[in-house]
Amino acid sequence: MNIESTTPVAPNDSESQRPVPEAIRQGASATTESTQNSQRRIRRSKTFYGICVSVSFLSIVVLAVLLISIAVQGRSRLTPTLLTGAHSTSEPASSGMYPAIIGSLSICAVCALSALPLGIGTAIFLEEFQPTNPWLRRLHGFLNLNISNLAGVPSIVYGLLGLSLFVFMFNAFGQIKVNESSGTELMGVERYYQILTLAGGGDSVLVRQTDLALPTITITEPIEAVDRDGNTFRLEVWDPKSGTPKPKDPATQHRTVRLGQSGGAYAKTSWYYFRLPFGRSFLAAGLTLSLVILPIVIIAAQEALRSVSPSLREASYGLGATKWQTVRNVSLPAAIPGIMTGAILAMGRAIGEAAPILVVLGATVAKNSGPQNLMDTVVTMPVLIFHWAGDPQVTYQQLAAAAIIVLLLVLLLMNSLAIYLRQKIRVE
Amino acid sequence: MIPEQTQPIRLAIDMPQSASATNAPTTDTSAPSPADASQSAEELCIEISHFNAWYGSFQAIHDLSLDIRRNQVTAFIGPSGCGKSTLLRWINRMNDIVPTAHSNGTLRIHDLDVLSPSTDVVHLRRQVGMVFQKPNPFPKTIYENVAFGPRLHLKLRRGELDELVEWSLRKAAVWDEVKDRLNAPALGLSGGQQQRLCIARAIAVGPEILLMDEPCSALDPASTLAIEDLIYELREQYTIVMVTHNMQQASRCSDRTAFFFEGRLVESGPTDDVFTKPQQKRTDDYVRGRFG
Ligand SMILES: Nc1ncnc2c1ncn2[C@@H]1O[C@H](COP(=O)(O)OP(=O)(O)OP(=O)(O)O)[C@@H](O)[C@H]1O
Ligand SMILES: [Mg+2]
Numbered sequence: 001m002n003i004e005s006t007t008p009v010a011p012n013d014s015e016s017q018r019p020v021p022e023a024i025r026q027g028a029s030a031t032t033e034s035t036q037n038s039q040r041r042i043r044r045s046k047t048f049y050g051i052c053v054s055v056s057f058l059s060i061v062v063l064a065v066l067l068i069s070i071a072v073q074g075r076s077r078l079t080p081t082l083l084t085g086a087h088s089t090s091e092p093a094s095s096g097m098y099p100a101i102i103g104s105l106s107i108c109a110v111c112a113l114s115a116l117p118l119g120i121g122t123a124i125f126l127e128e129f130q131p132t133n134p135w136l137r138r139l140h141g142f143l144n145l146n147i148s149n150l151a152g153v154p155s156i157v158y159g160l161l162g163l164s165l166f167v168f169m170f171n172a173f174g175q176i177k178v179n180e181s182s183g184t185e186l187m188g189v190e191r192y193y194q195i196l197t198l199a200g201g202g203d204s205v206l207v208r209q210t211d212l213a214l215p216t217i218t219i220t221e222p223i224e225a226v227d228r229d230g231n232t233f234r235l236e237v238w239d240p241k242s243g244t245p246k247p248k249d250p251a252t253q254h255r256t257v258r259l260g261q262s263g264g265a266y267a268k269t270s271w272y273y274f275r276l277p278f279g280r281s282f283l284a285a286g287l288t289l290s291l292v293i294l295p296i297v298i299i300a301a302q303e304a305l306r307s308v309s310p311s312l313r314e315a316s317y318g319l320g321a322t323k324w325q326t327v328r329n330v331s332l333p334a335a336i337p338g339i340m341t342g343a344i345l346a347m348g349r350a351i352g353e354a355a356p357i358l359v360v361l362g363a364t365v366a367k368n369s370g371p372q373n374l375m376d377t378v379v380t381m382p383v384l385i386f387h388w389a390g391d392p393q394v395t396y397q398q399l400a401a402a403a404i405i406v407l408l409l410v411l412l413l414m415n416s417l418a419i420y421l422r423q424k425i426r427v428e
Numbered sequence: 429m430i431p432e433q434t435q436p437i438r439l440a441i442d443m444p445q446s447a448s449a450t451n452a453p454t455t456d457t458s459a460p461s462p463a464d465a466s467q468s469a470e471e472l473c474i475e476i477s478h479f480n481a482w483y484g485s486f487q488a489i490h491d492l493s494l495d496i497r498r499n500q501v502t503a504f505i506g507p508s509g510c511g512k513s514t515l516l517r518w519i520n521r522m523n524d525i526v527p528t529a530h531s532n533g534t535l536r537i538h539d540l541d542v543l544s545p546s547t548d549v550v551h552l553r554r555q556v557g558m559v560f561q562k563p564n565p566f567p568k569t570i571y572e573n574v575a576f577g578p579r580l581h582l583k584l585r586r587g588e589l590d591e592l593v594e595w596s597l598r599k600a601a602v603w604d605e606v607k608d609r610l611n612a613p614a615l616g617l618s619g620g621q622q623q624r625l626c627i628a629r630a631i632a633v634g635p636e637i638l639l640m641d642e643p644c645s646a647l648d649p650a651s652t653l654a655i656e657d658l659i660y661e662l663r664e665q666y667t668i669v670m671v672t673h674n675m676q677q678a679s680r681c682s683d684r685t686a687f688f689f690e691g692r693l694v695e696s697g698p699t700d701d702v703f704t705k706p707q708q709k710r711t712d713d714y715v716r717g718r719f720g
Contacts (some may be wrong), residue, residue, distance in 0.1 A: 320580060
C-alpha cells in the first residue's frame with residue numbers, strides 16, 4: 001500500500017532524528033587506518049589458514065609413517081596362509097588369522113544386530129516422542145542428559161559390566177566353569193557319555209547323560225545307548241572274568257562293552273546351543289561391545305533425526321499421519337544417511353576394540369575355527385594382534401604387522417559397503 | 429485456473445490497482461468478485477468462541493470469537509506475532525506438536541469439538557488440510573508426495589491411486605507442468621510449483637477445509653498469482669482459511685477478512701467492508717499500511 005500518502009506515525013519520527021553512531025560513520029569511510037586494520041585481519045586469517053593446513057598435513061604424515069612401517073614390517077607375511085591358517089605355537093611361519101577374522105566378524109554381527117535397533121529405537125524415543133506420562137518424561141530427560149556421558153566411559157568398564165551381566169549374569173543361573181556343563185541349558189545341546197566298545201580302534205557308542213553332576217560313567221550292566229546315526233539300542237556288557245568268550249562278530253562287538261568300562265562326558269551341540277548365563281562366548285562379547293557402541297549410535301541417530309527439517313514432520317502430521325507413520329515414512333528415511341554414518345563409525349570402533357574382549361573372553365588365541373555355536377568362544381583380530389605383537393619371536397612380530405593390515409582392510413571393506421548402501425538409499 | 433499466458437496481464441492489471449490504497453477493493457475484472465460468492469453460501473463451518481491459547485504461560489490468543497463460513501475464503505490479517513498462525517494451527521490441532529501449547533474455549537467444526545482430548549486428530553487432520561508458509565514437499569518423487577496422504581489412510585489399488593494423484597494435481601493446477609515427470613524428485617520443481625504440489629498433496633486426502641499459512645510469502649509474483657487463482661477455484665469445494673501479510677492478496681481473493689491485533693480479534697466481516705469501511709481505527713491504520 002502507498003505509505004508516502006500517509007503522514008508518518010510519531011514513533012518513527014523521533015527514531016529518524018537519532019544521530020548515527022560515531023563507530024558506524026568511521027567504519028563506512030575508507031580511511032588509511034581502516035584499510036590497515038583490514039590488511040592486518042586478512043594476514044591473520046592467512047596465518048590461521050596456514051596453521052590449519054600444516055596441522056592436518058602433520059597428522060597425515062604421522063598416519064602415513066605408521067602405515068608404511070607396518071606395511072614394510074608385515075609385507076613378508078602377507079600370504080594366503082595368513083588368511084587361511086590358525087595361530088600355531090609350534091610353527092609361527094604357518095600361523096594365520098582365519099579364526100580371528102571370522103571371530104571378529106561374528107562378534108560385529110551380534111554387535112550390529114543388537115546395538116543398531118536398540119540405539120536407533122532409543123534415539124527415536126528421545127527425539128520424536130515427547131512423553132506426557134510424568135515418569136516417562138523423567139526417564140526421557142535423564143537419558144538425554146546421560147547418554148553423552150556414557151559415550152565417554154572407558155571401554156574396559158563396559159568389559160567388566162559385560163563380564164558380570166552377560167558372562168556370569170550375576171551367577172543367577174549358576175557359576176560358569178570351563179569345559180563343564182553349567183548354567184541353565186535351554187536348547188541346542190544333547191549330553192552323552194562316550195564309551196569305547198569291544199570293536200576297538202576307537203569305536204565308541206553314546207549313552208545319554210542324565211545326571212549333569214557326574215562327569216564320568218562306569219558301565220556295570222546293560223544300558224540303553226545311541227549309535228553315531230542316532231539309533232538307540234541295548235548296550236551289552238561282556239565280563240572277561242565270567243568265562244564267556246569275547247564276541248567275534250564285529251556287529252556284536254560294536255554293541256558290547258567290557259564290564260567296568262568307563263566313559264567321559266560328551267556334548268553334542270547345534271549352532272543354536274543356548275544357555276544362561278552366556279559364559280565366555282562370542283554372544284557375550286558381541287553384546288558387551290554393543291554396550292560400548294550404543295551411546296555412539298544413539299548420539300549419531302539423534303543428531304541425524306534432529307537435522308530432519310521440522311517442516312517435513314509438520315507436513316506429515318498435517319496430512320493426518322500418526323506418530324509412527326511420520327517416523328516410519330518421513331523422519332527415518334531422511335535420517336538414514338546420518339544414522340548409517342554413525343553406524344559405520346561405531347562398527348569401526350567395535351571391530352578394533354581389544355580391552356572389553358580381553359575381559360570377557362580372556363586372552364586365549366588357541367582356537368582354529370570360527371564359532372561353532374552361539375555359546376562358543378572366539379578369537380578376535382585385535383586380541384590376536386595383541387598376542388602376536390607381544391611375542392619376542394620376529395615371525396610373530398611380522399605376523400602382527402600383517403594382521404594389522406588385514407584388520408585395516410576389513411575395516412575399509414566394511415566402511416565402503418556401508419557407504420555404498422548409504423549412497424543407494426540416498427538416491428532412492 | 430487462468431492459463432499461464434494471461435498471468436503477466438493480470439499482473440499488469442493488479443499493479444496500478446495496488447498502488448492506490450483508497451480504491452483497493454475495486455473488483456478484479458479478470459476474476460469473479462469475492463462479493464458475489466459471499467452472498468450465496470453463508471453456512472457455518474468453523475465456530476470459534478471465547479477461545480484462548482497459550483504457549484507455556486504466554487497467552488497468544490485472548491478470548492477470540494469468530495465464525496468461518498463454508499465454501500468461502502477467510503483471510504486472517506494482522507501484524508507479525510498477533511496469533512494468526514496460532515489460531516490456524518489450533519483448528520487442526522497442529523499445535524499438539526508443541527509441548528507447551530494449551531488452550532480453552534470452544535472451537536467446533538460442524539458438530540466436532542476440536543479441542544476435546546478425545547477428538548481423533550488423525551481424522552480431524554484428514555478433514556482439515558494444511559498448507560505451510562514455505563513449500564515443504566517430501567524429498568520423494570512428485571507422485572509419491574501426492575500419494576503420501578492417501579496411502580496413510582486407505583488401501584488403494586495402483587490404478588485408483590494413479591487416478592487420485594492426477595485428480596489432485598489437476599485440481600491444484602500443476603498437472604500440465606508435472607505430468608511428464610511424475611517420477612522426478614519433487615524438490616526439483618520451482619517454488620511455486622512446489623507450493624501447488626503441496627496443495628495437491630493436501631487435497632488428495634479429501635479434506636473439507638484447507639488452512640493456508642502465508643502460502644505465497646516465499647513465492648515470486650507470478651507464482652503468487654497462480655496460487656491466488658487456484659485459491660479462488662478451490663473455494664467452490666473447500667472452505668479456505670488463509671493467513672496473509674499481503675493486503676492486496678487478502679482483498680483479491682478472500683470473501684471475508686479477520687483482523688487480529690496482539691492476540692485479539694479486532695474486526696471481522698466481508699472483505700470489502702473491512703477494507704473500505706473498517707469499524708475500528710486500528711483496522712483502518714493497518715489496511716492502509718500505517719503500521720504492522
Ligand atoms: N512454539 C512457540 N512457543 C512459544 N511461543 C510461541 C510459539 N509459536 C508462537 N509463539 C508466540 O505466540 C505469538 C503468536 O505467534 P504466531 O505465530 O501465531 O504469530 P503470527 O500472527 O502467525 O505471526 P507472523 O505473521 O509473524 O507469522 C507470538 O508472540 C509468538 O512469539
Ligand atoms: Mg505466522
